[in-house]
Amino acid sequence: MKSAPQGVRHLYVHLPFCAHRCGYCDFVTLVGKREGHGAYVDALLAELELEREVLAEGVETVFLGGGTPTFTEPRELARLLDSLPRAAEVTVEANPETVTPQLASLLRESGVTRVSLGAQSFDPRLLAVLERRAGPDDVRRAFYHLRDAGFDNISLDLIYGIPGQGPSDLERDLAAALALGPEHLSCYELEAKPGTRFVHAWGAELARQEEAMEGYFEQVVETIVAAGYRWYETANFCREGRQAGHNMAYWLGRDYLGLGIGAVSTVGELRWRNAPKLAPYLAALASGLRPPRELEQLDGPTRVVERLMLGLRLDRPVPLAEVAGAVEPGALDRLERLGLVQRTVGSLGLTRRGRFLGGGVTAELIAETPAKDYN
Amino acid sequence: MPLDRIRNFSIVAHIDHGKSTLADRILELTDTLSGREMREQVLDSMELERERGITIKAQAVRVLWKGRQLNLIDTPGHVDFTYEVSRALQACEGALLLVDAAQGIQAQTLANAYLAIENGLEIVPVVNKIDLPQADPDATAAEVADLVGEDPARVLRISAKTGEGVADVLDGIVERIPPPEGDPGAPARALVFDSAYDQYRGVVAFVRVVDGSFRTREELRAMAAGTRFEAEELGFFSPDRRPTPTLEAGEVGYVVTGLKDVSRLRVGDTLTAAHGGASQPLPGYKDVKPTVFAGLYPTDSDDYPDLRDALEKLKLNDASLFYEPETSQALGFGFRCGFLGLLHMEIVRERLEREFDLDLLVTAPNVAYRVFTATGQELEVHSPADMPREFDRVEEPYIRATTIVPKDYVGSVMELNNDRRGSFDHMEYLSEERVLLSYDLPLAEIVYDYYDQLKSRTKGYASFDYDVIGFEEGDLVRVDILLAGEPVDALSLIVHRQGALPRGRALVDRLREEIPRQMFDVAVQAAIGSRVIARETIKARRKDVLAKCYGGDVTRKRKLLERQKKGKKRMKQVGSVEVPQEAFLAVLKLDGDKR
Numbered sequence: 013m014k015s016a017p018q019g020v021r022h023l024y025v026h027l028p029f030c031a032h033r034c035g036y037c038d039f040v041t042l043v044g045k046r047e048g049h050g051a052y053v054d055a056l057l058a059e060l061e062l063e064r065e066v067l068a069e070g071v072e073t074v075f076l077g078g079g080t081p082t083f084t085e086p087r088e089l090a091r092l093l094d095s096l097p098r099a100a101e102v103t104v105e106a107n108p109e110t111v112t113p114q115l116a117s118l119l120r121e122s123g124v125t126r127v128s129l130g131a132q133s134f135d136p137r138l139l140a141v142l143e144r145r146a147g148p149d150d151v152r153r154a155f156y157h158l159r160d161a162g163f164d165n166i167s168l169d170l171i172y173g174i175p176g177q178g179p180s181d182l183e184r185d186l187a188a189a190l191a192l193g194p195e196h197l198s199c200y201e202l203e204a205k206p207g208t209r210f211v212h213a214w215g216a217e218l219a220r221q222e223e224a225m226e227g228y229f230e231q232v233v234e235t236i237v238a239a240g241y242r243w244y245e246t247a248n249f250c251r252e253g254r255q256a257g258h259n260m261a262y263w264l265g266r267d268y269l270g271l272g273i274g275a276v277s278t279v280g281e282l283r284w285r286n287a288p289k290l291a292p293y294l295a296a297l298a299s300g301l302r303p304p305r306e307l308e309q310l311d312g313p314t315r316v317v318e319r320l321m322l323g324l325r326l327d328r329p330v331p332l333a334e335v336a337g338a339v340e341p342g343a344l345d346r347l348e349r350l351g352l353v354q355r356t357v358g359s360l361g362l363t364r365r366g367r368f369l370g371g372g373v374t375a376e377l378i379a380e381t382p383a384k385d386y387n
Numbered sequence: 388m389p390l391d392r393i394r395n396f397s398i399v400a401h402i403d404h405g406k407s408t409l410a411d412r413i414l415e416l417t418d419t420l421s422g423r424e425m426r427e428q429v430l431d432s433m434e435l436e437r438e439r440g441i442t443i444k445a446q447a448v449r450v451l452w453k454g455r456q457l458n459l460i461d462t463p464g465h466v467d468f469t470y471e472v473s474r475a476l477q478a479c480e481g482a483l484l485l486v487d488a489a490q491g492i493q494a495q496t497l498a499n500a501y502l503a504i505e506n507g508l509e510i511v512p513v514v515n516k517i518d519l520p521q522a523d524p525d526a527t528a529a530e531v532a533d534l535v536g537e538d539p540a541r542v543l544r545i546s547a548k549t550g551e552g553v554a555d556v557l558d559g560i561v562e563r564i565p566p567p568e569g570d571p572g573a574p575a576r577a578l579v580f581d582s583a584y585d586q587y588r589g590v591v592a593f594v595r596v597v598d599g600s601f602r603t604r605e606e607l608r609a610m611a612a613g614t615r616f617e618a619e620e621l622g623f624f625s626p627d628r629r630p631t632p633t634l635e636a637g638e639v640g641y642v643v644t645g646l647k648d649v650s651r652l653r654v655g656d657t658l659t660a661a662h663g664g665a666s667q668p669l670p671g672y673k674d675v676k677p678t679v680f681a682g683l684y685p686t687d688s689d690d691y692p693d694l695r696d697a698l699e700k701l702k703l704n705d706a707s708l709f710y711e712p713e714t715s716q717a718l719g720f721g722f723r724c725g726f727l728g729l730l731h732m733e734i735v736r737e738r739l740e741r742e743f744d745l746d747l748l749v750t751a752p753n754v755a756y757r758v759f760t761a762t763g764q765e766l767e768v769h770s771p772a773d774m775p776r777e778f779d780r781v782e783e784p785y786i787r788a789t790t791i792v793p794k795d796y797v798g799s800v801m802e803l804n805n806d807r808r809g810s811f812d813h814m815e816y817l818s819e820e821r822v823l824l825s826y827d828l829p830l831a832e833i834v835y836d837y838y839d840q841l842k843s844r845t846k847g848y849a850s851f852d853y854d855v856i857g858f859e860e861g862d863l864v865r866v867d868i869l870l871a872g873e874p875v876d877a878l879s880l881i882v883h884r885q886g887a888l889p890r891g892r893a894l895v896d897r898l899r900e901e902i903p904r905q906m907f908d909v910a911v912q913a914a915i916g917s918r919v920i921a922r923e924t925i926k927a928r929r930k931d932v933l934a935k936c937y938g939g940d941v942t943r944k945r946k947l948l949e950r951q952k953k954g955k956k957r958m959k960q961v962g963s964v965e966v967p968q969e970a971f972l973a974v975l976k977l978d979g980d981k982r
Contacts, residue, residue, distance in 0.1 A: 200935050226929045229932070247934055247935055262936070268938050270938060270939070276939040278938065283942060285939070317949075318941055321945060349963075352906060368931070368932070369928060370931070371933050372906055375949075375951035375952045376955060
């Protein structure tokens with residue numbers, strides 16, 4: 013396996029365990045398996061050893077995502093954190109109901125520098141729709157526990173476009189989140205995938221509020237920016253200097269290593285995704301083998317397209333030299349005339365309006381490249 | 388065979404009056420086909436003909452009856468194919484006029500009967516379907532006898548379905564229809580009354596030999612085109628091709644020419660021997676002009692060469708089809724085609740789609756206009772896009788429309804015709820119950836949504852036919868449809884000033900529904916010159932983002948964008964507006980298929 017010349021500086025670790033599955037969730041999760049956390053951590057560490065050669069000397073960011081990382085047995089979570097490479101930014105995702113003063117201290121003592129708290133909403137009615145276990149007060153309490161433990165870099169996740177959520181409900185949710193003064197906010201529109209149980213239950217409601225939801229993205233951006241945050245990525249906001257360093261690595265097209273079931277790695281011209289099933293993952297690593305994986309060969313042009321697609325999500329321009337081959341010149345001219353794209357010397361970015369339409373603009377901008385799969 | 392033992396005839400009938408069934412019975416009774424080979428509508432070989440129960444192409448089949456050779460030339464029954472009928476009739480000396488005993492004379496029966504009479508054919512009137520409970524053979528026989536000036540007692544009464552009376556029909560053909568005239572000793576001459584293209588053998592000409600005789604392997608010459616070729620095979624239809632060494636004066640048959648270039652042998656031409664042939668061609672057919680025009684475009688622009696080849700092949704089988712290349716900024720490369728009428732257009736389109744597997748966009752049909760410019764120039768305009776925005780005056784084609792309808796519906800037909808700028812010509816009672824209404828109408832009014840209206844207002848009881856009678860000045864305007872200020876050439880219309888607002892409004896509304904929201908506001912307008920008569924706005928999208936995108940999502944999101952990109956490529960670009968193919972289809976459907 014070929015590694016990037018300098019080695020990979022960003023490490024993702026997937027902790028799939030959850031107390032229950034929320035209705036809208038489509039992540040790789042394992043519900044109700046309270047035992048076996050130790051075996052899983054063993055496997056993670058074994059996978060880390062197998063891939064250590066691709067890692068650089070100094071790892072810059074580590075991100076523990078889930079699932080619910082903070083649902084993992086505290087002892088096993090601590091053991092994992094202790095065994096991972098040290099990094100300037102170590103983020104852990106947390107669900108409010110799992111954050112106790114003890115857990116907050118454990119994270120802090122294990123070198124975690126940043127916590128991403130899955131608040132989603134502050135409205136009990138909407139939390140119930142999402143099938144979240146935590147109530148609004150649990151969110152606030154968790155936030156204060158983290159502050160008390162000394163965390164000065166906390167991110168809140170919010171979801172908007174929840175069935176039954178009107179514009180004034182959204183306004184209240186945003187106000188409640190901002191009142192806590194987080195360093196960082198991630199705001200996603202609810203992705204309701206056709207065919208899911210969730211859409212079956214709420215599809216009609218979502219269709220009814222579709223027109224109102226047209227304006228939600230603007231409302232989110234305007235409200236949060238007015239509160240002094242920087243809209244630095246399509247769905248992310250931060251106090252100055254508080255970007256999510258790990259996610260920035262994705263958006264800047266850097267290499268990353270992912271450990272755990274369902275985790276994705278991108279190293280040089282290769283991307284692989286670990287199979288999402290737990291048993292084969294454990295079995296392979298227990299016998300010293302790499303887990304079952306799906307491989308994808310990324311040729312140069314494909315990575316350039318990705319560089320453009322990801323880079324345009326940020327509020328800073330993409331150097332033209334890095335994406336030149338991926339841009340269709342005619343489309344660039346057209347989009348510039350429409351005031352959606354802005355060209356400055358040697359770089360390319362979206363205008364404010366262009367950012368609201370970033371998906372469509374990017375689709376139009378990318379030159380055609382045949383997509384290749386080697387599965 | 389000596390001339391006096393030959394009879395050439397055709398069958399004139401309204402759709403569904405039993406022409407194909409009678410032909411089937413004739414084939415059976417003359418043992419041309421065994422029972423085993425028999426199926427329904429033997430002569431209608433085209434899939435489309437069987438499905439619609441109509442005859443599109445002329446067919447010629449030879450049967451033997453009591454020592455006589457009878458050639459049945461089967462002709463299309465619909466008004467649009469008057470030209471095909473007239474060519475087939477030229478090859479005959481007589482015609483069976485077949486009328487449904489339950490329905491009586493219909494508008495098309497009249498038109499085709501007059502056509503046969505004009506061609507000097509002996510008419511043998513036949514009342515069919517006498518076995519039906521609701522049949523009224525006496526009344527129908529009286530109607531028919533009156534029409535052709537015949538004694539009602541001489542009108543044959545049959546049931547093609549049961550076979551009753553069919554032998555009398557064959558006897559009647561022999562007794563009443565004169566044998567062909569011609570000179571067996573003169574230099575050979577044959578009339579090409581139709582042709583077909585055989586993918587292996589090239590052009591196959593359907594001919595009626597007038598003078599002399601033709602031999603297989605003989606070198607022949609098409610007198611008008613000057614084309615020379617060898618008669619690779621001569622033969623007749625029975626009903627399949629049966630090769631024969633010679634075709635003689637009075638006979639009907641086919642000539643396999645081996646010609647691969649469809650333009651080198653035109654229907655209406657005269658065949659003669661290449662050496663020592665005749666010096667005078669037979670009188671040609673009159674050149675018919677298409678009356679209805681529409682743009683045909685391949686849905687996928689890569690199919691343009693296929694469409695061109697397909698039209699070329701259809702043209703061989705269909706001399707009345709007219710086409711020329713046309714470029715639309717919205718639809719790309721295509722053809723402006725001229726048709727004999729709406730049914731003809733629909734059939735050409737269906738044949739292109741079925742037989743040639745093409746996916747087509749068809750613009751709203753229009754008629755041919757005569758435009759007189761301020762500088763005194765006269766233009767013939769076949770497409771709204773070619774209509775100058777400034778002109779002195781325009782003339783449009785008018786028709787004499789004949790509608791036969793039960794008397795209770797006279798009022799609704801008159802109302803419809805008055806709405807359509809019609810002027811009353813005359814009215815007559817064909818019987819106590821049935822009325823013939825004659826009106827003069829602009830052809831353009833028939834092209835747009837007329838048949839549907841007529842059908843619904845008369846509960847389907849009306850029969851309708853028309854003749855183009857000339858051009859008259861009209862208060863016509865060109866309406867353009869604009870997207871974000873850019874005219875969409877394929878959607879321009881020429882309409883009467885009074886119809887401009889409702890038509891423009893309907894198109895604008897439909898486009899607003901069909902065009903997806905873009906990344907900017909799009910004005911949809913209908914305009915006469917620079918004056919906007921209807922306007923709607925498609926509001927810009929306010930958001931279009933892939934919500935979250937982290938390390939695990941990249942491949943999926945990239946593929947999403949690439950799919951989105953491919954989707955964009957399939958859109959037609961009008962200025963900066965992307966219009967999905969489906970939107971054009973929906974709008975063209977709104978405007979074209981309402982009949």
